[in-house]
Amino acid sequence: MKLPNTVIRYARETLRDLVALPSVSAEGRALPQAAQKVKELLEELGLRAEIHPTPGAPVVYAEGSGKGPILLFYNHYDVQPADPLELWESDPFTMTERNGHWYARGISDDKGELVSRLAALKWFIEEHGRLPFGVKFVIEGEEEVGSPNLEAYVREHKDRLKADAVIWEFGSVDTAGRPLVYCGLKGIVAVELRVRTAAYDLHSSLGAVVQNPIYRLSAALASLRDNDGRVLIEGFYDQVRPLSEAEERSLEAIPDESEQVAALYGVKEFLGRAKGVEFYRRLAAEPVVNINGFHSGYGGPGSKTVLPAEAFAKLDFRLVPNQEPSEVVELLRRHLDKHGFNDVEVVTLEAGEHPARSDLEATWVKQTVEALRETYGSEPIVHLSSGGSGPMYPFTHYLGTPVVSIGISYPGSRVHSPNENIRIADFERGVAAIKRALEKFAGL
Template identity: 40%
Template sequence: MDHLKELDRHFSEHREAHLAELNDFLSIPSISSLSGHKGDMRKAAEWLAGSLKAAGLENISIDETSGQPVVYADWLHAEGQPTLLIYGHYDVQPVDPLELWDSAPFEPEVRDNKLYARGASDDKGQVFMHVKAVEALFKTHGKLPVNVKFCIEGEEEIGSPNLPAYVEENKDKLAADVIVISDTGMQGPGQPAVCYGLRGLAGVQIDVKGARGDLHSGLYGGGVQNAIHALVELLASFRDKEGTITVDGFYDDVRPATEEERGEYGKLGFDEEALKKELGVSELFGEPGYSHLERTWTRPTLEINGVFGGFSGEGIKTVLPAQAGAKITCRLVPDQDPDDIVQKLRSHIEKNKPAGVTVNITEFDKGKPFLTPYDHPAIQAAGKSYERVYQVPTAYTRGGGSIPIVAAFDEILGLPVVLMGFGLSSENFHAPNEHFHLENFDKGLRVIGDYYFEVSSALSGAE
């Protein structure tokens, strides 16, 4: 693989310069959820556009949306070759609590071969790797083995509210053969993984209301419904003692994992005993008949995320709370639909509503599940590139979490999605001291560069 040797030489020679550039990108506090950082969002988009231009890409634009802009670029001169749409995001999470950071979140610092900064792993570092991989190929080969388009948004950390409309309006501009996203993680240190599926999401808030106001428990206790008791009764009705969801029809549309998939998961050697020790729990819990990986990758969930109501201050207050509430999220699997699941939750709540209260339901985040067959040539090509660089077998995994825009890409553009990430679950993304292992930065650059050759061969030769 002469191209890999050339890439290795290039990345080795330019490592310090690349890290210095990445530090500039990471120094911009592009926090999409805070309106005070609107100027920083624009600055990050402009920085990225400049970086794409310097790398050799063309048709660069900062496309306006109703929120933060989308940065677009392309290079479309590989005649007869597939087109890759590279997606990522330049926005980051807030940094609170600031006092828990060991170094300033927007002043990047390398410690123990780890780059510490907000966005280092999620997702600026991984987006930057794709830019530098393209640049390296231009400098070592003068051209790319595939056509590429970049679509980098600034609202992923707030749920990508404006990207689906942007994608819908720009179908022709974004037309491609496969979508490549590096915003996920590896199976573990030195253990590369290609994620071929993600769970969807449906969230609701339940508000229970009893009397006009809190009541004296001596005067009214035993004679008027307590909103918290009613809420607890309702929440308990959602699952049985083994964790199976008891909402009518909840599992009707679940597409089971294939026996081949389940067999592959068994080969990963996942250590459930080690997980229990890491989490500090005496035993794992979940739907009977499934391993922990199957429960968290291929089965739907219903989880209570928060409960509120009544008096929780020091001492005791003898009242019957008039109001109580809870937040619930469901992780969904193919072929479940978020709107259908929310309707089934509504029906279950109406059917099981305790006497003496009214219940109001507010809908929140929704996202459809996503699945590309793991034997798809574009996914297998990614596995080969990982193995070539890391020198170990690639794991083919599903993710338990949700990236709603992935399902939107799948639905709107109808393309296979390859999730080839380089982060580790221990890297504190969304938390203080976010960092990126530079071993995976170094190897990831080479994996991406090699992948462009591998996917060219795989897709141009695939029927």
């Protein structure tokens, strides 16, 4: 399955042009230009493309080609900020080749992934003359800032977006080079907890009579989970849907790489000493509360005998079907009140995202797995869900469509970090796998 030179050249030039646009959504940079460029790329492939405004960055929508089943691609044209710039070995907005890798901000997430799909379509058309099925694209410009307008967009356009299958924005091989398929994403809701015990910081000798906000917040946080990570909020697990047999089987089929992962992260042992099935179950199928930050009082060198007036912590909950982000915040509030923490304020930081999962027995999942097996010559590893989050729910919910995530990245891609990169060989194999999946979808 060697890529034709025309496809390789097309991909390289298209990717070079696309990463040169610094479309950083958090900084509001170059978003209309990137949307326009993406629209032109879709039109070059013979699709009808439109730029749909939203309250934030516009969505690039496209549709076209043959009748029959419809495949929808979800991608995004925005990227993470490039800083810290000094840690980049080459300019983040200039695609640079070194030792068989391409480097640039967005070279993986998500411009590389997007271009791999365009290249696969181009190749398919060159080889088969035309697309014998329908194609749609939803390419947003706010994924890196939490997709605040995407759910409303999908809901509003759900008839027009109707499709039989969705390919999600990203994908990767594992450390051993085996292809991965993700069939779901966890939901997320992020909150801040705040405690104030006095009007201003006091001398720490007053800690004999004045409550300490760090103690209060620590006690509140300690009450949320046990040492193994089990969440102690009453009702937290009530809406969790048990795994299907197919989902259980998928966990058992994952080769246990937990020891290698522990070594990579410098972790002595995982929560609950999890490994194997239990390790992957926690990552994919267990909801969890995570504390992202805690700040209060003095943090400099040595000691400062201060009694801080306030403390805050930032948390995210990672959710699984059928947990509701807003309900989890309510349960948290109820838990805090019940345990005497009514002095702990809860502020929701983002509206949150629902968890989403595709049926592992859907034809589209099976077609994808077959395409990967044939392309890579090794058994694909199917994950019922990533441990991460994203706006997959509007697609599974409003369109009722199975969604799979496959792509061109690898565990060293440094997504969101300096020196983001992909391996060119991964890219080429990823294009071939997507083209093969399109053929399966077309019944070829």
